[in-house]
Structure formats: structure tokens, C-alpha cells
Amino acid sequence: MYQFFKNIFLTKGFNRTLVYDSLTSKIHFFPNDLYDQLLLNNFRIDKKNNEVFEFLNKKGLLQKISDDLVDCFIDLDDEIQIPYDIATLVFELSGSSSKNLYKLKNQNILQYNFIFADYTSLKSIELFVDFINECESDTIELTFLNGFVYSKHLFELIKSVKKIILLNNFAGIKIDDPSTHKNRYLNSWNDIHFRLSINFINYLESLKHHTYFNKKVFINKDCEIKNSQETKEIYGNLNNDNSFDIAKVFKNPTFKKLWSIKKEDTLVCQDCEFRRLCVDNRLPIKIKNNWVHEEECNYNPYISKWSHEDGFKSLKELDIITKNGYLEMNKEKLSLITNELWEG
Amino acid sequence: MIYKIKLPIIIKKIQSTEIKEKSFHEIESNSLQTKKHLAREIYPRQSFFPEKK
Ligand code: SF4
Numbered sequence: 001m002y003q004f005f006k007n008i009f010l011t012k013g014f015n016r017t018l019v020y021d022s023l024t025s026k027i028h029f030f031p032n033d034l035y036d037q038l039l040l041n042n043f044r045i046d047k048k049n050n051e052v053f054e055f056l057n058k059k060g061l062l063q064k065i066s067d068d069l070v071d072c073f074i075d076l077d078d079e080i081q082i083p084y085d086i087a088t089l090v091f092e093l094s095g096s097s098s099k100n101l102y103k104l105k106n107q108n109i110l111q112y113n114f115i116f117a118d119y120t121s122l123k124s125i126e127l128f129v130d131f132i133n134e135c136e137s138d139t140i141e142l143t144f145l146n147g148f149v150y151s152k153h154l155f156e157l158i159k160s161v162k163k164i165i166l167l168n169n170f171a172g173i174k175i176d177d178p179s180t181h182k183n184r185y186l187n188s189w190n191d192i193h194f195r196l197s198i199n200f201i202n203y204l205e206s207l208k209h210h211t212y213f214n215k216k217v218f219i220n221k222d223c224e225i226k227n228s229q230e231t232k233e234i235y236g237n238l239n240n241d242n243s244f245d246i247a248k249v250f251k252n253p254t255f256k257k258l259w260s261i262k263k264e265d266t267l268v269c270q271d272c273e274f275r276r277l278c279v280d281n282r283l284p285i286k287i288k289n290n291w292v293h294e295e296e297c298n299y300n301p302y303i304s305k306w307s308h309e310d311g312f313k314s315l316k317e318l319d320i321i322t323k324n325g326y327l328e329m330n331k332e333k334l335s336l337i338t339n340e341l342w343e344g
Numbered sequence: 345m346i347y348k349i350k351l352p353i354i355i356k357k358i359q360s361t362e363i364k365e366k367s368f369h370e371i372e373s374n375s376l377q378t379k380k381h382l383a384r385e386i387y388p389r390q391s392f393f394p395e396k397k
Contacts, residue, residue: 088391113391143392170394189390197389211389229392281393 002045002053002062006076009203010035013273015304015338019061020277022200028059029273044070080204084110085246087215090229091115094221096239098124101131103244111139116154117171118147119221125150129157143168152176191298191308197279206263206276210284213258217246225249227258230283258284266291267322268315272301288325302329303338311341 004010011018017035019028034052038045045062047053056062065073085108091097092115112135114128132140140163144151148171155177158165165184169175177184187193197211205211218226223238235249249255263275267290272278284291296315298307305312315321318337321328 090392115392141391143394145394168392194390194393199388202389212391216391229395279389 001065001067001070002047002057003065003070003073004043004056004061005063006073008061009078009276011273011276013275013304014271014301016273018273018277019059020198020203021061022203024060025198027198027277028061030055078204078207080201080207082110082205082215084108084215085250086110086217088113088217090216090218092117092119092219092221093124093128094119095121095124097219097221097223098127100223100238100244101127103238103241104131105135107244107246109135109137111137111141113141113143113168115143115145116148116151117145117221118149120148120150122150122153125154125157129161132158132161132163137163139164139166141166141168144171144173146171148173155179191306195279195297195299196274196277198277202279203276206278208260208262210258210261210263211279212281213261215259217249227255228281230281231258261291266293267325267327268293268297268301268320271327272297272299274299274301287323290322290325292322292325302334303341305341313337 005021005023007021007023009020009022011020012032012035015032016029017032019030021027034055037052045053045056053062063073087110089104089107089109089111090113091101098121112132140161142154142165144167151173155175159179160181161179162181162183167175167184167186168189169186175186202211205214209215213228213231216228218228218231219238220226220229224234225236225238226232226234233254235252235255238244261284263269263272263278263280266284269275269278269280280293280297282293282295282297284293286292299305300307300312300315300318302315302318302320303311303313307314318334319328319330320334
């Protein structure tokens with residue numbers, strides 16, 4: 001008899017089931033009919049069924065197991081504890097915000113993403129470099145937006161920094177890096193990279209949390225403290241206090257209101273096979289008992305197409321409506337369109 | 345139990361589409377075969393999206 005390795009996780013979507021191999025970071029797909037069949041047999045596979053066996057075994061998903069050992073492989077616990085108050089602090093580096101950086105020193109923060117833009121001054125870069133040299137975080141992410149003009153100066157100053165530096169160059173600026181350390185990595189992004197993060201931490205966290213808003217704090221160029229760039233509410237100002245304690249911010253009952261909104265609770269996303277690996281910065285809104293988004297995702301799970309792919313149609317074009325707090329669609333019409341898209 | 349199912353042709357195509365598999369393999373090789381993976385391993389995800397113009 002065969003069973004799935006315990007590092008393999010399945011997410012059933014509208015058209016297909018996603019198979020996530022958490023050891024190799026690979027994903028595969030298989031038909032929902034197969035998922036239903038496997039479920040009936042507790043996800044155990046008999047080799048006599050050649051078609052299914054060959055299909056799954058070729059992808060390296062199966063483990064041979066004798067009947068008496070079958071209960072010895074327990075499911076992995078799919079909960080994660082992140083032992084930090086803040087997993088990511090996103091910080092717009094301006095003259096005014098940089099003067100307050102020292103207030104973050106004793107906070108329990110896993111990693112930082114610093115935003116450099118037209119508001120970033122030379123002096124603020126110097127304060128930033130002092131800060132990263134002293135802070136405990138091993139990884140610092142730098143994001144460049146349009147209007148940032150001091151990149152040469154910045155790279156000169158961080159030349160000897162030994163921490164891992166990740167770069168998001170959204171401004172397309174020329175990077176002139178004199179460092180000989182091999183600790184800089186340029187993230188390249190496309191539509192899929194933006195939406196999906198295929199890794200085990202994300203997979204585990206998405207079980208109970210919103211993977212974009214959870215444990216995030218955003219401090220803007222005017223020192224205002226928010227959950228993220230996209231959220232409206234302001235929960236204090238780094239400039240006002242001589243000391244800063246994130247615990248005080250967290251005491252506000254609404255600060256964490258988006259942290260636990262799972263994709264399972266969100267219309268459309270709950271039908272998507274990528275829901276456990278997705279990072280989504282759209283603000284969810286609650287209508288009746290469901291969460292919905294005003295803006296559409298660039299993936300349409302009802303036809304299994306990304307917006308940059310041939311044949312993509314938006315939810316609107318397919319008359320799939322969520323604005324009443326429940327999903328309205330014409331399944332027959334949808335199935336005709338899907339058949340047409342994937343045939344031939 | 346012996347399964348007797350036929351994978352529906354259309355769905356078979358959806359699951360095996362080369363374009364998609366390729367895109368994901370690219371993500372995989374980017375993240376696994378370079379040290380970037382180690383860096384991103386700490387808390388690996390996109391934490392900031394530039395505002396749409
Ligand atoms: S529909 Fe989009 S946002 Fe929702 S789970 Fe799928 S990929 Fe993520």
C-alpha cells in the first residue's frame with residue numbers, strides 16, 4: 001500500500017486540487033475527482049490502480065508502507081507560533097521617521113522592510129545605517145520607490161554591512177553596489193510572485209491568519225503607526241512619545257482586527273486552490289457573514305487562469321457577484337466557458 | 345480498494361499545463377538553489393506592495 005508523504009499537503013479548489021510538497025517547495029495539481037476518490041480511501045493508494053498510482057508516484061508524492069506501520073506516521077501539526085510581537089515592520093524612511101528609529105531598538109521584531117522614496121534624505125540614510133548595524137534582525141529588506149535619488153550614497157554606507165540584504169527595486173534605479181559581500185539579493189517580481197509565496201511558514205500561518213496583515217506594523221513617513229500601508233486607522237505617532245512600546249498599540253482592540261481573517265472565510269478565495277500559499281494586500285470587508293474584496297484578484301479560480309494568461313476573464317465578465325455577501329454565479333455557463341478555455 | 349476513475353480530459357489539461365508548472369518551477373529554483381532562499385526563509389513573503397498608479 002502507498003500513502004502520501006507527510007510533508008505533502010492538499011488544497012481542494014473549484015476546478016482542481018493543489019498539491020504542495022513542503023520539502024521541495026514544489027506544487028502540482030490534480031483533478032478534484034481524484035481528491036474525492038482518495039478521500040474515500042483515507043488517502044491510501046493501492047498499486048493495483050495503475051493510473052492513479054503512476055500519476056502520483058511519478059511526482060514523488062507517495063511512500064510505500066506496510067499495513068502494520070500505516071498508523072505510525074502521524075500528520076504534521078499544521079500550526080505555527082511566531083515568537084515575535086511583530087513579524088515585519090515596514091518603515092517609510094524620511095527625515096522625521098528616521099529620527100525616531102532608535103525607539104524601535106528594544107522591540108521584539110523579526111524583520112524590517114525599509115521604504116526609500118522621494119522623502120528619504122541623506123541624513124535619514126545615515127540614521128538608518130546606524131540602526132541596522134545595531135538591531136538584532138539578520139535580514140533587512142530595502143524597497144526603492146520612484147523619487148529615491150541617494151542610492152549611490154546608501155550602497156556606499158552599507159558596503160560593510162554583513163546582514164542579509166534583500167532589495168525590491170520598484171523604481172528601476174541603477175544599483176551601484178561597491179560591496180564585495182555576497183549578501184545582497186535582488187527580488188524579481190511578476191504577477192504570480194506578487195500573489196504567491198510558496199513556503200511552509202506561509203502555508204502554516206494561513207491556516208489561522210491573514211498572511212499579509214498578521215503581525216505587521218507599518219510606520220509611515222510622518223511617523224504614524226498603522227497595521228499596513230493599505231489600512232486607514234492610525235494608532236499613534238512615533239514622534240509623540242519619548243519611548244515606544246508596541247504592546248500599548250496592540251492593546252487597542254481594533255489594531256489586530258484583520259490578523260485572523262483567513263482565506264477560508266473570504267468569498268472567491270475560499271474556492272481557490274492557492275488559498276494556503278497566497279499573500280493578498282487587498283482590504284477585506286465584511287458583508288453579512290462573509291468577507292469579500294472590492295477589487296478582483298489577478299487569479300480567477302473559477303477558470304484557473306491568471307490575468308496575464310490567454311483566455312483570462314474577470315469575475316465581472318463571468319457574472320460572478322459577491323457584493324451581496326454571498327456568491328452568485330451561473331455554474332452551467334461557467335462550465336461551458338471553462339471547457340472552451342481548456343479544450344483544444 | 346481499487347480505484348477505477350478516468351481523469352477528465354479537460355481537468356487533466358488544467359492540472360498539467362506547462363505554462364503554470366514552468367512558472368512555479370522558476371519560483372522554486374529561484375528560491376531553493378540560491379542563498380536568497382535562506383534569507384527569505386526567515387519570514388519569506390512580500391510585505392509591501394507599491395501603490396497602483
Ligand atoms: S483568489 Fe487570489 S487572493 Fe484569493 S486565494 Fe486565490 S490567489 Fe489568493
